[in-house]
Amino acid sequence: MEKIVLPDIKDIHILDIYLQNGGYKAAQKAFTLSTDDIIDQVKKSGLRGRGGAAFSTGLKWSFMPKTTDKPKYLCVNGDESEPGSFKDRQIFEYNPHQLIEGILITAYAIGAKIAYIYIRGEYHKWVKLMQKALDDAYAAGYVGEAMKEKFGTDFFCNIYIHKGAGAYICGEESALMNSIEGKRGYPRVKPPFPAQNGLWGCPTTINNVETITNIPAIINKGWEWFSKIGEPKHPGTILFGVSGHVNKPGVYELPSGTLLTDIIYNYAGGVIGNKKILCVIPGGSSMPPLRGDQLEGVKMDAESLKLVGSSIGTGGIIVMDEDTDLVKVLTRIAHFYHHESCGQCTPCREGTGWLEKILKRISDGKGSVNDLDLLVTVASQIEGNTICALGEAAAWPVRFMITRFRDYFEARVSKEVDLQVANKVHSMRHTEIPLAEVKN
Ligand SMILES: Cc1cc2nc3c(=O)[nH]c(=O)nc-3n(C[C@H](O)[C@H](O)[C@H](O)COP(=O)(O)O)c2cc1C
Numbered sequence: 001m002e003k004i005v006l007p008d009i010k011d012i013h014i015l016d017i018y019l020q021n022g023g024y025k026a027a028q029k030a031f032t033l034s035t036d037d038i039i040d041q042v043k044k045s046g047l048r049g050r051g052g053a054a055f056s057t058g059l060k061w062s063f064m065p066k067t068t069d070k071p072k073y074l075c076v077n078g079d080e081s082e083p084g085s086f087k088d089r090q091i092f093e094y095n096p097h098q099l100i101e102g103i104l105i106t107a108y109a110i111g112a113k114i115a116y117i118y119i120r121g122e123y124h125k126w127v128k129l130m131q132k133a134l135d136d137a138y139a140a141g142y143v144g145e146a147m148k149e150k151f152g153t154d155f156f157c158n159i160y161i162h163k164g165a166g167a168y169i170c171g172e173e174s175a176l177m178n179s180i181e182g183k184r185g186y187p188r189v190k191p192p193f194p195a196q197n198g199l200w201g202c203p204t205t206i207n208n209v210e211t212i213t214n215i216p217a218i219i220n221k222g223w224e225w226f227s228k229i230g231e232p233k234h235p236g237t238i239l240f241g242v243s244g245h246v247n248k249p250g251v252y253e254l255p256s257g258t259l260l261t262d263i264i265y266n267y268a269g270g271v272i273g274n275k276k277i278l279c280v281i282p283g284g285s286s287m288p289p290l291r292g293d294q295l296e297g298v299k300m301d302a303e304s305l306k307l308v309g310s311s312i313g314t315g316g317i318i319v320m321d322e323d324t325d326l327v328k329v330l331t332r333i334a335h336f337y338h339h340e341s342c343g344q345c346t347p348c349r350e351g352t353g354w355l356e357k358i359l360k361r362i363s364d365g366k367g368s369v370n371d372l373d374l375l376v377t378v379a380s381q382i383e384g385n386t387i388c389a390l391g392e393a394a395a396w397p398v399r400f401m402i403t404r405f406r407d408y409f410e411a412r413v414s415k416e417v418d419l420q421v422a423n424k425v426h427s428m429r430h431t432e433i434p435l436a437e438v439k440n
């Protein structure tokens with residue numbers, strides 16, 4: 001299977017090796033095309049964003065105004081702070097020049113002369129690796145003013161790395177822009193959208209690291225080629241980061257639509273100790289979890305996951321075996337979102353606190369069945385009532401975990417029942433629970 005984003009080429013992170021393997025030829029080609037042509041090709045390729053929402057990349061680029069007296073900007077989102085997501089750092093480490101080349105082509109297509117790569121604050125090692133690749137590209141004339149001569153074009157683009165300071169919320173696109181501006185990482189109310197009013201009030205496009213790294217291959221090999229890989233409605237390969245109770249955790253680049261069970265059992269080596277699976281979160285901790293008996297036939301792409309009431313998110317697959325304490329897991333997830341809430345809107349600021357408090361009560365053996373209903377009510381009151389999608393990120397795991405594992409949680413709140421019995425009760429009864437619908 002051909003890999004697009006993380007090819008199996010030794011030392012491809014080194015500029016000379018990247019050049020020997022056709023590096024920067026896509027940019028050379030792109031600069032001979034019109035910007036409309038590039039946007040059209042990316043639209044037709046079917047590429048959808050890999051940062052969580054799976055939005056059409058070409059369509060997003062087309063929202064940028066053609067004529068404006070303001071500068072335009074590109075922000076590349078490498079904040080990657082969602083628990084269970086650890087794929088963009090592989091690109092920083094193993095294929096940084098393809099990301100840089102993708103940035104040059106994207107910047108050209110949208111008319112940006114400045115691009116920022118926003119990297120998660122804790123990624124010290126990856127900031128250094130990415131900076132080294134960028135310095136080498138500058139020194140060789142592939143980035144900055146020197147690229148005019150190198151590529152024989154009027155276009156040039158400067159790229160800067162901006163390090164975050166450890167806040168998950170700064171991965172949200174408008175908080176990310178505030179952070180780059182030196183302000184507190186507060187998400188902005190939308191509209192206006194970034195293409196109209198983004199960085200410093202100027203037209204801005206924000207894309208994920210993996211999304212942008214696909215661009216050189218689309219320009220080199222054509223949109224038809226890309227659109228035929230994997231599932232037609234969400235084509236290409238996806239970096240799946242598998243963690244939890246598997247024998248071989250790691251990042252696997254596979255065609256979209258690969259079976260979830262194939263990823264877990266064949267690529268990630270199956271479940272440790274051959275245990276059964278209790279629960280899988282398919283796209284990072286904010287996505288609706290799936291029950292162990294729901295996994296058969298589930299394909300990993302945006303449309304297929306919607307059909308089973310979940311979402312592709314960032315492709316971070318978290319596998320939990322039959323002995324997992326789901327109350328502990330959910331309490332930990334709720335703690336994370338409570339801690340990371342920026343506090344601007346009341347439903348999220350207060351609601352995430354209540355979710356954590358109630359779950360702690362259940363963890364401490366002081367919960368009741370009413371608490372389960374209360375959790376679902378609080379989660380439902382956060383959803384759709386906040387400035388940014390951190391509200392949904394906090395609410396979904398709670399609402400769907402409680403709904404889909406109701407028998408498990410009921411067993412845990414009835415005082416006499418311990419963890420083993422709760423897991424057993426669940427495995428006897430879980431086929432009876434109806435699936436809930438996901439609002440996307
Ligand atoms: C709370 C929150 C955190 C986010 N964190 C990230 C992140 O770390 N990386 C990312 O690419 N997108 C993240 N997003 C999504 C971005 O807002 C944005 O949709 C994305 O960067 C767009 O890129 P794409 O179209 O290429 O997917 C986050 C969204 C929210 C609500």
Ligand code: SF4
Pocket residue numbers: 169186187340341342343344345346348349386387388389390391
């Ligand atoms: S939803 Fe939460 S994180 Fe987002 S703006 Fe409101 S308080 Fe901040």
